[in-house]
Amino acid sequence: MFKNYVKIALRNLWKNRVFTVIGILGLSVAFGVATLLTTESLQELSYDKFHANGNALFKVYITWQTPEGTEVGTSQPTPFAEALSTEVPGADKITRFLEEEALTMYNDKELGLDAIYADSDFFEMFSFPIVQGTKNNALADVSSVVIAKNTAVKLFGEENPVGKTVTVLINGTNEPFIVSAVSENAPEQSSIEFDIVLPFQKNRNYEPTKELWNAQYHEVYVQLQEQVLPKTFEENSRSFTNLHYEGAVESLKRDGAQPNAHGNFMQLGLLPIKDVRFASYDEGYLEVSRSKVYIVLGVAFLILFIACVNFINMSIAKSAQRLREIGMRKTLGAQKNQLFFQFWGESLIVFLISITIGIVLSLLLKDGFETLFRTTVSFDILLSPKTIVFAVLFVLLISLLVGGYPAVLLSRLSTIRSLKGKLETSGKNRLRDALIVVQFGIAILLISGTFVLREQIDYMRNKDLGFNKEQVLSFPLNGKKNSYDAVKLLREELAGNPNILGVTASDNNLGRGKDGSQYSSVWGFDYKGKSVRTNTLIVDYDYIETLDLQLIEGRTFDKAREGDTRAVIINESMARALGEEDPLAAMLPGNDSLTSPIIGVLKDYIFQDISKAIEPLTLFLDREQGLTYAYVKVASSNMAKSFAAVETAYKSIEPNAEFLGSFLDENVDRTFRREKSMAALITSGSIIAILLSCIGLFAMSILITSQRTKEIGIRKVIGASVASVTYLITKDFLKLVFIAFVVATPIAWWFAKQWLENYTYRIELSWHLFAIAGLLGLVIAVLTISARTIKAATANPVESLRDE
Template identity: 40%
Template sequence: MFKNYIKTAWRNLLKGKVFNGLNILGLAVAIASSALLLLTVHFQFSYDKFHKNIDNIYQLYFSTNREGVVEKTGSMPVPVTPAIKAEYPEIKNISRLEGGVTTVAYGDKELEESINFVDQDFFKIFTIPVAAGSKTPLVSQNELVITKYVAKALFNNADPVGKMVRMKFGEGYKSFIVSSVIEDFPENSSINADGFIRFENTPGYQQNLKVWDNRNHSVFLSLTDNADPAVFESKLGKFVKAHFKEDLNNLKRDGAKPVANGDLMSLNLASFKDNHFNTEVGGVEGYAVNKTSIIGLLVIAIFILIIACINFINLAVARSFTRAREVGVRKTLGAGKWDLLSQFWTETIMVCLIALAIGIALASVILPYFNANFKSTIKLGMLFHPAQLLTLIGLFLLITVIAGFYPALLMMRYKTVQVLKGSVSTAKPGKVRNILLVVQFSIATLLTICTLITRQQINYVRNKPLGFNKSEVLSIPIDHGLNGAQALQLFRNQVAGEKQIVGVTGAYRNLGLGNDGSTFTSITGFNYKGHEIRSHIYSVSYDYLKTLDIKLLDGREFSKDFASDSNAVLVNQKMASLLQVNKPVGTMVPYDDKHPKKVIGVFADYNFRSLHDKIEPLTLVMDKEFPINYVFVRVRPNSLSASYDFIKEKWHQTFPNADFNASWLEQNTEKQYRNEQRLANIFNSASIIAIFISCIGLLAMSVMVILQRTKEIGIRKVLGASVSRIVLLVSSEFITLVIVAAIIAMPIAWWLMDQWLQNFAYRVSIQWWVFALATLLAVIIAALTISVQAIRAAIANPVKSIKSE
């Protein structure tokens, strides 16, 4: 019997090539796109799950409420770790973590590697397999732990354990012994460094052990087996009151509000299992992913599958009218409900299997483009891991049940006598069909509106003036093997007098995200006239404002002609307003509460961070404690490409062994919105797929309606109805449903995008024409899809139509 079902199903599939081809195509596209999205979601949620003790790993963070908004930061002072470990026996292991990049040398080889400063407990907290060497690394301060990748790059096939390497710190090198080689970190790891050394090796460690107001690293810990995290967290209030009295007094003086536990400042625990999505605290080294955007991918994948299932049902229902007599004859010959259900379900499973095979093949073809466009690292082999395979099988069974049950049930309900008489084709379109169409186009319109608004916002942030010249300024990261200040001066001398060079300067930090991917910020606070002032602080070289074309409003900028400028500062308008003086220039500010510095100039506010954040107080200094990490070169706008090549040539002439990893500031600022760009691309792709699949279903329904109304159309033509009138008659019902779908989608899309736009301090307003345009696009696409079949029916010979009925 089952063999007969398969044979009959195969014949029916071949008989209805067009319908089944459309069905398979729509389902295959949905499977391919949703599989890639679901794999991306799974990969993001798999971050750090390989740590065996992940449920007992926590990150420390501070909470304060300065202006009605709770601020959370995972940056800690150096003395917190030894003090809290000594005071609380509930702590089993604790480690500081600070990231850095330095030159690692062995023999004549020199590599730029990311090195993390950690405590010995680090390898007890996190599951990091040791491939060679000591299983208890970092016992002594001169030990170095490296990954297999670095071991291969430095030592080739030689055993690295016990070898002495040199690492650059400041102006000189320090020797370390390779004690252990660890496995390379998996791609789904938040921790991803090339090497580890003891935290005591951080510059100025001994001095910082006494400083409680300099926060520059993360702290992770695990608790003893009998410790309750909530109880332990409640005990930390005593620690804060004992060690942060000055911070608490300043918060009280400035009118700060209590946080959740009733204190003005609290020390809390953040579970490491949520670290990858912890955007409030920042995760490891300040990197975290917005969980909402990942859930958005999951929702889009589900939407696409829903549309595909609806499309499958619509196509099956459309075909059911052409197979009504077949059902009637089967019933006459004694076929029961289970026989009919088994037959149609067999066909459904065959269609789904073919679509699944094509979908996976299609996914493998587009995977490289998907990874490139969405900056993903998924592999199709992930589908065949046990968890994903079970999910895939479950989704397959669900789709076959959903997509196969309703059409089969509909055809089983045909009355045998009416079917054999041919009266089933006069049945009126059902409510279910209309609901399915509305759901399809609601989702498609929703995705279209989201696409239009995200594109608007991205174009806005790209084109908004930022207050500095981003199109003509080149940012060059200084190789870590070079002294920043010396390198800047050498390059200044190299390009001095060149006509195409407008200005050259240097800075501690970049603007936007350069090719080196580095981004960081520094904030300082000091008491001034009875209140606390907090300001971002950037160390720069002279000619900074000139080179970046930032407007100077009062005073002067740093100059090589004034040796005293090392004790001076420049402030932006926002910072100047906090000083509460009529003439900020000449004012002395207690920099670091200890070293007063003179304000020599006020410059216009500019967006030194992304447009997610409002412009905040900014202070520019010339401080030797902050090295020059970037050289900025402003060129004339007439030939940017030639200027880039010229600067690259001069750079290599000046530093033959250094990399030239330059980028225009315009590129840097755009990279700040990579997540938004990826989201826009996903919305764009998803809306195209949703509309494409919906149109296949709409085409099927238009065929179904025309088959039902063939006789009516023929009679109308005989009575003088024009082709346009008949096309309008057939199309009007569907167009009405598409408009209803758009009306349903509008408020949902408005709410979703309004929530998304709240992530930007500077954002577009949602305009009415976006909804009108999305609705118009849906109507036009639907009308074009329907009109193909409607016109064919309208121009057909009415005599044949009437005879066929």
């Protein structure tokens, strides 16, 4: 029986091979793309789930109430972790965590490594297995380090690294360390990545701040004891917060802040390790959002849905050609269940073939997908037993839904009506029309999203940021020399080059450079009876001139004035925060008994991500703090040659350091990499959606014109023109596309408006973006249908009527 089902199914599929190929083509593309998108999404959702203690691991954050509302931060002071572990019950293990780049040397090798400064509990808490050396308390000795397996190969080759001494440059000093252990490399799905792990006590900020509670610069992770709930731990920490932040709490009360629901002005919170990758702290509050992942899954579902709609429509449309076959089978004794399994079996064969082709297609597209979306895709995640079982159940379910409906429709037909060639159901066209509306609505929705995303990206790319981003390049000072000495030597090397217009440096980058780093430093203090918080930036001389920042009051830093090493320059937002009519008369408190005069006010410029509002900023000349990035302004002519000259100059100063130079406009582009990736995804999704919709529309036009062949012939005999016949056939489809536009546009508008709310600087939504999307969908539909309808309209009516 089964063999007979398969044989008949294959015969029917071959008999209708044009539609079989169209159906397989659409489903194969959909399955291939959906496989890639789903794999990417599953990888994202699996981040940080490999830790054995994952359910008990949390990042500590703190919220505080201000007159403007609640703010949140994850930076903690040096004594915080030790006090928390001893004073608040429930903590099993705890570690401080600080990420920096560390220049590491062994013999003649120098490598800039991604370093973590952590406490001895680090490897007990996180599942980074030790594969060589000390397995317990690998960081117990402050003179020891742990390196990752890939770092061991880079530094030591085939040598056993355990017991070897490496030198790490810390705050301008070469510090020797003994390699106590080698750990497994961090998995791809880890939010914590490292090349080397050093004892926390060795970071440059530790000694000056080990007893200060107002110097916050690192993160803290805690592992709770068994049976201890995060909520219970947070409640137990309230007295701890009130004790150690008493001064800060009094300042908040004085400034008019309102307490939270529990009556507190500051509160510790615990963020689960599985949520760390998806957490953001923009606009002063913590938000955990997996929306991007769900959008990717949504696009995969929509593409698959459109392909399935095509299959349903074609199956129903082709049903009229098989009515007499069904009637004959029923006359000969075929039961409904036999007919159902026959037709469903045909659908299942098509699905299995499509899935096979789709998997091969996903393998072929893998490299292009990774390049387009700047990601890595591993199909290993699809080979887990749970995923395989889910995939099999999904295929059976979707084949039952998609192939089962036409099978049920055909198997329920009465024998008499089947033999007459008439369908019993009068709602078949309504279902077909509804499905066409839905699939074109999805396509128009995705096209609209593409237009809005690209408009916003172009707006951000072309917005005046307040500094010269086209002619200034930046690069990390990642060599062995003292940063100030390196900048001085760089000025000297480039002094005779007429294309070099300025050289300076700071302790932070503008945008995101090739090294990928980006961070902020915030300073809080009391000023005339109120709390003030400002971003801080350590700069070298000529910073304002090199970046073409606009000074609206006062003057810039002057090398001839020794007192300028105590002075500061602020931006307009900082001036407003101080509330002084004449900010140049204000004096800011220092860490010692001395104060810092304000000598200049800068026009606000965007020094953080463009999605944020401009915050207060204070520039310092602090010769005791290191610089981390150099800036070089070049002439607008022959910029490539100037870039090469800067690279050569830096290589002569730091011959063993990697030059990671990039222009600031490139850096700014990297800050909205997420938006560009999303735009590429939505654009690709809209193209595939519209192509699949057109495949379905093309197949439907073939079927409908074949069903109306005699009608077209009669109309032509009585004088109908080609244009009128073409219009007659296409108008119903165009009505459906127009309805799809009417339905999809308000939905697209709402989603776009919600998404743009995340940006301080954003485009204004315009009706023309959505009108163009609808018009594009309409034009594509017309072009798809017209080829077949015009052919039918121009056919000789004698050919279509001669068998009557």
